[in-house]
Amino acid sequence: MRRHRAQTGAGFDFTNVDRSTPKVGLFVAEIGVNAMNQTRTxxxxxxxxxxxxxxxxxxxxxxxxxxxxxxQVSAAQICRWKGHLLEKAEQVFAEPAPSDVEPLYAAIGRLQLEIQLLKRMLPPCS
Incomplete structure (x- = not known):
């Protein structure tokens, strides 16, 4: 008989457990099982x-x-986090990429001039 992950436990047999009503108890809270639908959170x-x-x-x-x-984390999870840290460690000391701010400021200035020119040329809307 194949058991679902939430149905297996350390030395506890879940085959004869009455599941008609959800049981909220110490064991359920310890393994992180939602009492309503028996799934792990x-x-x-x-x-x-x-x-x-x-x-x-x-x-x-x-x-x-x-x-x-x-x-209270698995060793495999710790190894993954350690690997991510080692991968991203270089970025901590990397110089930031130069941003292209000058063309943006030039475009803003040009658009402001166009707005002023159009305000002068067009009659006000009423």
Missing amino acids: RRCFPAAFKAEVALAALTRRQSLAELAVRY
């Missing part, structure tokens, strides 16, 4: 938290397993 982590975890992984003072337990 996605956790969203802020960028600051991801950076903190990735930097902790880069320092290698603790193993990935210890970091996973400490931050």
